[in-house]
Amino acid sequence: MRPVPSESEIRQLVAEFARVPPEGLRADVDLFSELGIDSLEALKLLAWIERKYDIRIPDHQLTSLNTLDRIAAFVQQQPGPEDSRRGGSAP
Amino acid sequence: MRVGLIAMSGVRLQSEALRELGVTLPGFVDRGKVIAALPSLGLLALAAQTPPGIDIDYVEAADVCSHELGDYDLVAFSTFTAMAYECYELADRYRARGVPVVIGGLHATLLPEEAGQHADAVCIGEGEPLWPRILEDAAAGQLRPFYRQDEPGSCDLAGTASPRFDLLDIDRYNRLTVQTSRGCPRDCEFCAASRILGRYRVKPVEKVMREVDAIAALWDRPFIELADDNTFVDRTWAREFLREMARRDIRWFTETDVSIAEDPELLDLLAASGCQQVLIGFESVSPTSLDGLDRGNWKRKQMDGYRRAIDAIQARGVSVNGCFILGLDGDTPDTFEQVRDFVLESALLESQVTVLTPFPGTRLYHRLKDEGRLLGDEFWDRCTLFDVNFRPKGMSVADLEQGLQFLFSELYNERIQARRKRHYMDLYRDRLGAPTPADVTARGGEA
Numbered sequence: 001m002r003p004v005p006s007e008s009e010i011r012q013l014v015a016e017f018a019r020v021p022p023e024g025l026r027a028d029v030d031l032f033s034e035l036g037i038d039s040l041e042a043l044k045l046l047a048w049i050e051r052k053y054d055i056r057i058p059d060h061q062l063t064s065l066n067t068l069d070r071i072a073a074f075v076q077q078q079p080g081p082e083d084s085r086r087g088g089s090a091p
Numbered sequence: 092m093r094v095g096l097i098a099m100s101g102v103r104l105q106s107e108a109l110r111e112l113g114v115t116l117p118g119f120v121d122r123g124k125v126i127a128a129l130p131s132l133g134l135l136a137l138a139a140q141t142p143p144g145i146d147i148d149y150v151e152a153a154d155v156c157s158h159e160l161g162d163y164d165l166v167a168f169s170t171f172t173a174m175a176y177e178c179y180e181l182a183d184r185y186r187a188r189g190v191p192v193v194i195g196g197l198h199a200t201l202l203p204e205e206a207g208q209h210a211d212a213v214c215i216g217e218g219e220p221l222w223p224r225i226l227e228d229a230a231a232g233q234l235r236p237f238y239r240q241d242e243p244g245s246c247d248l249a250g251t252a253s254p255r256f257d258l259l260d261i262d263r264y265n266r267l268t269v270q271t272s273r274g275c276p277r278d279c280e281f282c283a284a285s286r287i288l289g290r291y292r293v294k295p296v297e298k299v300m301r302e303v304d305a306i307a308a309l310w311d312r313p314f315i316e317l318a319d320d321n322t323f324v325d326r327t328w329a330r331e332f333l334r335e336m337a338r339r340d341i342r343w344f345t346e347t348d349v350s351i352a353e354d355p356e357l358l359d360l361l362a363a364s365g366c367q368q369v370l371i372g373f374e375s376v377s378p379t380s381l382d383g384l385d386r387g388n389w390k391r392k393q394m395d396g397y398r399r400a401i402d403a404i405q406a407r408g409v410s411v412n413g414c415f416i417l418g419l420d421g422d423t424p425d426t427f428e429q430v431r432d433f434v435l436e437s438a439l440l441e442s443q444v445t446v447l448t449p450f451p452g453t454r455l456y457h458r459l460k461d462e463g464r465l466l467g468d469e470f471w472d473r474c475t476l477f478d479v480n481f482r483p484k485g486m487s488v489a490d491l492e493q494g495l496q497f498l499f500s501e502l503y504n505e506r507i508q509a510r511r512k513r514h515y516m517d518l519y520r521d522r523l524g525a526p527t528p529a530d531v532t533a534r535g536g537e538a
């Protein structure tokens with residue numbers, strides 16, 4: 001099993017995409033409508049998170065992962081590379 | 092003197108069925124909303140050519156009925172074909188109040204006599220060189236009925252003043268426009284933009300960047316839409332421009348043709364430059380339908396490479412908005428399913444389907460008129476890209492209307508949108524290198 005990523009690590013990632021200081025990023029703010037990440041950047045962010053943690057976000061959740069706390073909760077719940085549907089190498 | 096510059100804004104749609112469908116479909120409304128929310132670059136450019144001492148007011152008239160007439164000494168309109176009648180209605184109201192009216196833009200350039208029935212002066216051709224003279228004559232109370240550019244397309248883009256973005260209430264916009272070129276050498280039969288305002292010309296990169304920087308100074312997270320017909324025709328210019336954009340933290344969008352996909356270096360520069368999406372007119376996926384569309388049959392020759400091109404561009408993190416035209420002479424009732432299948436299999440992140448539209452002044456309009464296939468002589472309010480104005484060759488008008496509705500419901504729904512997003516993410520993900528947090532650039536770019 002890989003270690004569960006910390007919230008602060010995910011915060012750092014998301015903050016860089018949103019171009020805001022990590023400490024100023026509220027966990028429940030809508031990244032896309034309030035922070036102005038456009039829909040394409042959102043997909044890149046999610047693709048990047050998938051790649052980094054070797055996980056796969058179900059298609060129906062692509063639009064609902066729109067806040068830092070939702071993204072963090074989703075990533076932290078994932079079983080890890082050896083169980084992931086996509087398989088492949090560890091990050 | 093106080094001058095009102097009035098832009099007819101918004102997107103129009105006459106078909107009741109599509110209107111009902113369109114407003115509820117995810118993916119369809121997005122681009123329409125974007126277009127509707129763009130300011131009129133042409134009028135902002137005229138504002139920049141206005142001598143000091145003349146007060147300028149920039150207004151967008153989205154709804155003619157609720158538009159309150161301003162207190163002006165002169166009013167200038169810029170209009171597109173679909174909004175021409177609304178523009179005339181508003182112009183008549185101003186004139187009834189004794190305010191002189193000038194009408195310009197593409198539609199007025201094509202049909203100056205028609206526009207002249209609702210204006211004291213019609214600006215025929217590019218507005219920048221004519222505007223100072225119009226203002227002088229208006230101040231002297233001596234407007235002439237027509238102001239015609241000596242040679243169409245002779246305006247030197249290097250010499251034009253930068254548009255007056257400072258006139259805008261900036262919070263109302265989520266994108267601003269910059270024009271880097273005018274015209275397009277491809278000369279598609281249906282295209283109203285390619286030749287009418289003259290030959291293809293580019294604006295020097297240095298001047299473009301001054302406009303880009305002026306917008307960046309207004310916003311923390313600027314998003315720029317290039318108001319071009321076909322941006323990367325001149326590859327030397329394109330490379331210089333993309334390198335300059337890469338030095339700035341700006342997201343942007345433009346329209347281009349599919350040939351960029353054959354140039355990997357250009358695509359890498361494009362990805363590094365902050366470009367988020369390119370809109371490409373594929374027009375059709377049938378060789379018969381593409382045959383004769385442009386003079387050199389260029390698009391027909393590109394068709395076999397469409398899918399490769401989409402993958403090459405999207406893999407770099409730049410999405411493609413693919414445009415398809417229905418009702419071309421080679422189209423049949425089977426075309427709709429072919430387009431649907433292509434769009435889904437190619438996994439374009441976004442797509443736009445429209446009907447062939449005979450805009451006045453185009454070669455298409457004259458041909459269909461000669462063939463007796465136009466559904467009337469004047470149908471400008473139906474030149475919306477979604478309303479049918481002619482008899483198609485390989486199907487009935489009703490077939491075409493229903494086919495368009497079929498494509499709307501097949502392409503713009505939640506399930507399909509999610510599938511397209513997934514494919515785009517997979518392409519992008521496959522291209523990402525070994526990830527570290529430092530790999531995430533400010534732009535969310537590649538490793």
Ligand code: SF4
Nearest residue numbers: 275278279282285320
């Ligand atoms: S390639 Fe596009 S801009 Fe150029 S002529 Fe054809 S439709 Fe018009």
